Amino acid sequence: MKSHLLQLLLPVAQSIHPEILANSIQMDRPKSIEHGDFSTNLAMMLAKPMKKNPRELASLIIEKLPKSPFIEKVEIAGAGFINFYLSEKARTFIIHEILKNPLTYGQNTSGHDDKGHPQKVQIEFVSANPTGPLHVGHGRGAAIGDSLARILKFNGWDVTREFYYNDTGAQIDNLTKSVHARCHHIDPSDPAFPEDGYRGEYIVDIANAFLNKSVITCEGKTIHASGNIDDLASIRAFSVAYLRQEQDQDLNAFHIQFDVFTLESSFYQHGYIEKVVNQLIKNGFTYEEDNALWLKTTDFGDDKNRVMKKSDGSYTYFIPDITYHLNKWERGFKRVINEQGSDHHSTITRVRAGLQALKVGIPDTYPEYVLHQMITVMKGGEEVKLSKRAGTYVTLRDLIDEVGCDATRYFLVARKSDSQLVFDIDLAKTQNSDNPVYYIQYAHARIEGVLKQWGGKLDALQDIDLKGLDSTQELILIKRLNEFPEMVLHASLELAPHTIANYLKDCAADLHSYYNDTKFLVANEHEKLQHLSLIKATQIVLKNGLNLLGVNAPDKM
RNA sequence: GCCCUCGUAGCUCAGUGGAUAGAGCAUCCCCCUCCUAAGGGGAGGGUCACAGGUUCAACUCCUGUCGAGGGCGCCA
Incomplete structure (x- = not known):
């Protein structure tokens, strides 16, 4: 729908200002439904180079804009925004798209190469050392990493999930x-x-x-x-x-x-480490000092040089790290994402510097990193710091046992990874609308309840036109569903699973509001099927979204 | 001291350079003879830490200050 509008707009823009580039035109989603379904700032962008009043330009653009069955009306607003309102035909089209593709709605092929094949991406996450049970921090990494994997797959990538651990040292x-x-x-x-x-x-x-x-x-x-x-x-x-x-x-x-599980020891076993060290020496990025061998990471932006071989003859962790990432590259991963706690921040420069020093053509942005900040666990208004079993930290198992897998996953993934996170156990355990997980899952289950009550065949909903389905709640809900694919793409480009969690909460709120306002199973058969096709489409979007977070979408609660 | 991240409502947090900065919790008011009230509607609550700058337009970008967290091991 968005690309359709851009296709209409581009020739108009070019006729007014020939130098404009296709990708410089912004088509935004207004926050409020009063501002339509889409909005462009094109007139304001052109105002300066053309030295014209933006509102005048806007009316010129609208005049030249070809008619489309998907556009109900186009308006000028504010300082020169051009707002597009979708037609009933467009809304019907959107819902049909969802109902026809329940498993794939929201997917895209942005992860494909020129030939249309999925590209390989490896996501390394958790990577806890085998020295104790997993703690909440690992849990956050697990929730984010796995969700990223699901999101990238949904965006057309060929994803490998990998866990690396140090079984030596x-x-x-x-x-x-x-x-x-x-x-x-x-x-x-x-x-x-x-x-x-x-x-x-x-x-x-x-x-x-x-x-x-x-x-x-x-x-x-x-x-x-x-x-x-x-x-x-x-x-x-x-x-x-x-x-x-x-x-x-x-x-x-x-x-x-x-x-895949990769062991640090495996690199020692096949002489891989020595090969890497020799390559670094050969390339002239090393020197000896205090009986240790140093790597000149400062040549690649580090603030100090690092020891790679200790005075006792053994290696520091960072040589195996470089070796491991060379190994990833040699296994054909042109894209690698590492999900780690932010306390590992300093390794980024080091690992990248080491890979550059190898001079084998690895880009200097390789690998990519997603770092998460620390977690504070709260219960009964107080910070929980200890677990019985681990002694000094709260384990992932503690959380799963106490609040369940779904709530744990949702809470750990619902915040921007580079913000610190407060995990409120009491809230996560609540089984009402205070708890966003239950709120979203309940929306899904509620829809199933209505469909069961109706008892008809879903095929009957496939080709219903939505003429007359235009209450405020309905327009808001359809607009929300239409945003899902863009949101999925955005989450993938930004490596930001939390945007999915937020979207689902908003989508569930729209559904609950609609539910409360509308009697779905009315006597008028056509009207009833219209309602049902809309809520069925909503259910599909909720399910696909929850699946991206690894959270269940129950039919009954 | 240097580097990274964060600072938005009483609390927990959203917010792709755009319109009157949004949710949820908490507080107050209201809504089930009706498909799950595990729900909905409404009210109050803001100097977007602070100060400059860039821009037609800044919570968003840049610089500085203050505050919080993390990093600055021959630990991972």
């Missing part, structure tokens, strides 16, 4: 020492407990499982605990497998599936 040493200590019944109050050890109760569970010679199956591999209290190699392997399995269970409970 200093933190895993700490984990091993912590479990070892607990095997010996040394608890964190004991001076003998490792200084940087993990203090949560879950370490005790792992120690007990280890001593009981438990068997863990994770990612297709089976790990047997030796049960030998000082077998550090076995403790290490078992603890990592145990926590990976636990994180998997949390992710399953959160309805998130990854396509």
Whole structure:
């Protein structure tokens, strides 16, 4: 509909001002229905270069504008806005589009290449180290990352969801020492407990499982605990497998599936790391100092150079990071998005600098990043900081168990990722309109209730014309539904899942308002089918939108 | 000290350079003989942190100040 209007407008604009470019014409959505369905600022844009009054230009443009069956009227308003009001024919067309394409309405092919094939994009998210249960921050990353994956797929991308974890390095040493200590019944109050050890109760569970010679199956591999209290190699392997399995269970409970898990250790095993290091040395971006090997990341915009090989001969985390991203590139991902907590912000410059230093043609904006800010969990008006199991932080599992998967996902994705977020457990548990998740889901279920009551076949709604369906509520609702595809595209371009959440809340509000104002199942058969086709279309949009957030659309509540 | 993000109603937050800055909660008033009241309608509530600048037009872009959070490890 929007492109239809632009096609009408472009030749007119060019006849008035030949230099104007097609993509410089703005076609906006007015906030208020009083300003029509679409609005352009074209006259105001042209006013200055042509030195003419914008309202005069606007009336000239309207005069030249060809007639279209989809346009009811065109008006000049304010400083020189040109407002378009869609016709009943256009509204009927919009609803038919939705009803004919219930599964695909809102989709587009912006992710396709020139030949019309979906392009590959990889989204890396969560990527928690296997040193403890997932916390709320991981949950936010999981909700945002998975929603982004769904949105990009809806926009025509070929999406791979990937989880990277460090199964080696200093933190895993700490984990091993912590479990070892607990095997010996040394608890964190004991001076003998490792200084940087993990203090949560879950370490005790792992120690007990280890001593009981438990068997863990994770990612297709089976790990047997030796049960030998000082077998550090076995403790290490078992603890990592145990926590990976636990994180998997949390992710399953959160309805998130990854396509690929990548282990940091895999890069050490195939000499990949050395290859990268040698390439960096060969390219002349390294130097030795204090017995360590440094990478000149300042050549690529970093504020200081970084150690890549420590004085003890091992690598810092950032060499495997560079290696991993080279690996992504070599696997054919020309586009990669990393969803991380904002505390990892400093790695952006570093990883990009490392990739540039390799000189293999990777763009300097690779990879892209979506960072999320911290979360405060509130309950009973007070901040919740601890979980029984993890000790020092609130786990994702705590939230899912307490408020459910749908509410958790919605709340964690409903805010702009670069804003800090307050997660109100009491609100998320509420089962009324205070709680946006229930409010939206209820709108969907309510529609189903009416359709059930009606009991007819949906086919009967396919070709109903909407003549006479023009109450304020109806116009607002149709306008909202028509905005869905643009909103989906916007969410994908901005990597902003929260815009979907906001849209759904607004759409549900329009529906509830309409519902309250209108008796749908009236005696007049045609009028009844008109009502039903509109609310069925609304139901489809709500369902498709909820699906982009990974939230269920129940038929009954 | 340097870098990044944020600052919008009492609270939680939206707001692609455009029209009278919007929701929800909280407060107050009203609406079910009717498809789910798990709902709806209305009222009050704002110096968009502050000060400059760019623009026909700034909550939005630029600069500075103040405030909050995060980062500035041979931790990830």
